Amino acid sequence: MSKQTFTTGQVLTAAQMTSLQQTAMGGGSTTAKVASYVLVAADAGTVVQMNAAGATTITVNTALFAAGDTVQIQNVGAGVCTVTAGTATVSTAGSLALSQYEGGQLYFNTTSAALFFDLVQSGGTQKIIQVVSATTSAAVVNSTSTYADTGLTATITPTLATSTILVMVSQMGCSKSGASAANAMTLKLVRGATTVALMADEGLYSGVASQLKASFAGNYIDSPATTSATTYKTQFFNPNNVASCAVQVSGTEKSSIILIEVGA
Amino acid sequence: MATSGEVLEMLCLAGGWIIVGDTFEGITWTDERPRCTKAEFEAGFAQYDAWKSKQDAKAAADKATLLAKLGITADEAKLLLS
Numbered sequence: 001m002s003k004q005t006f007t008t009g010q011v012l013t014a015a016q017m018t019s020l021q022q023t024a025m026g027g028g029s030t031t032a033k034v035a036s037y038v039l040v041a042a043d044a045g046t047v048v049q050m051n052a053a054g055a056t057t058i059t060v061n062t063a064l065f066a067a068g069d070t071v072q073i074q075n076v077g078a079g080v081c082t083v084t085a086g087t088a089t090v091s092t093a094g095s096l097a098l099s100q101y102e103g104g105q106l107y108f109n110t111t112s113a114a115l116f117f118d119l120v121q122s123g124g125t126q127k128i129i130q131v132v133s134a135t136t137s138a139a140v141v142n143s144t145s146t147y148a149d150t151g152l153t154a155t156i157t158p159t160l161a162t163s164t165i166l167v168m169v170s171q172m173g174c175s176k177s178g179a180s181a182a183n184a185m186t187l188k189l190v191r192g193a194t195t196v197a198l199m200a201d202e203g204l205y206s207g208v209a210s211q212l213k214a215s216f217a218g219n220y221i222d223s224p225a226t227t228s229a230t231t232y233k234t235q236f237f238n239p240n241n242v243a244s245c246a247v248q249v250s251g252t253e254k255s256s257i258i259l260i261e262v263g264a
Numbered sequence: 265m266a267t268s269g270e271v272l273e274m275l276c277l278a279g280g281w282i283i284v285g286d287t288f289e290g291i292t293w294t295d296e297r298p299r300c301t302k303a304e305f306e307a308g309f310a311q312y313d314a315w316k317s318k319q320d321a322k323a324a325a326d327k328a329t330l331l332a333k334l335g336i337t338a339d340e341a342k343l344l345l346s
Contacts (some may be wrong), residue, residue, distance in 0.1 A: 105307065144279055144295075242278060
């Protein structure tokens with residue numbers, strides 16, 4: 001049952017006593033939600049259970065709950081449910097983004113400041129929030145010293161600004177032609193216009209005018225510190241500025257990029 | 265079968281281009297270095313193998329001439345470079 005004020009002489013029913021017992025034992029009445037929801041005062045002492053296929057939020061506002069009130073929050077849906085500070089503050093050592101079958105307890109320190117105890121992440125254990133991936137097999141050949149897109153790109157919208165992104169890149173079918181002994185290939189990973197990592201600096205250089213083929217791979221941790229759509233891609237050029245270098249050179253090699261959002 | 269990059273390198277060895285895929289429309293010309301036409305590019309796929317054979321033969325002949333001038337064999341040249 002939701003929190004209420006009892007009066008002197010009030011007689012409790014068996015149903016009320018059962019509900020109180022259930023709440024005292026860590027359960028309580030459950031309110032099922034299928035869309036984003038703003039907590040109300042009557043949610044104190046209850047369980048708010050989200051069940052939605054898409055991303056949702058549960059918003060916490062001030063002046064609704066008293067110090068010591070609690071609300072259990074559960075997510076049973078496939079969409080990530082994020083506990084969101086509205087006008088109240090919400091602090092946690094874990095994550096406010098709840099994947100399916102995760103949950104936690106919202107405890108109000110004051111009427112305007114809540115603590116969220118993530119049952120999965122207590123202790124700061126990290127978890128995977130989402131995975132995005134992409135592949136390409138289209139050949140791209142560059143004979144210039146200007147960076148060109150390899151065609152390998154993926155976009156992720158982080159659930160939390162505190163998340164880190166594990167970027168896993170496999171750039172296949174990299175090749176330098178045999179038209180120049182000085183030919184080589186430089187490859188980098190970028191986020192937007194920012195270089196995340198130089199993957200090959202004058203890679204494939206041999207000093208001999210013969211074709212060389214290879215593949216490059218790298219795993220990188222990035223902290224974009226945003227909840228906006230963020231695009232990662234690879235770019236390459238030929239530092240020799242003549243002859244050429246290529247990625248997916250035969251048009252059949254499959255390059256891949258995998259973005260994994262890891263909750264802090 | 266030649267790749268689009270090989271054909272462009274044959275026709276525009278000086279560079280100055282980026283190509284995505286196999287069609288002329290996939291070419292980005294980055295500066296004013298000599299360019300090829302669409303007709304030259306499309307004909308280039310059939311011409312590449314003969315051009316490459318000729319290039320390889322010329323390189324082999326140049327190498328043989330140089331070795332003769334130096335009075336050493338190819339294996340001896342490799343030994344010098346090792």
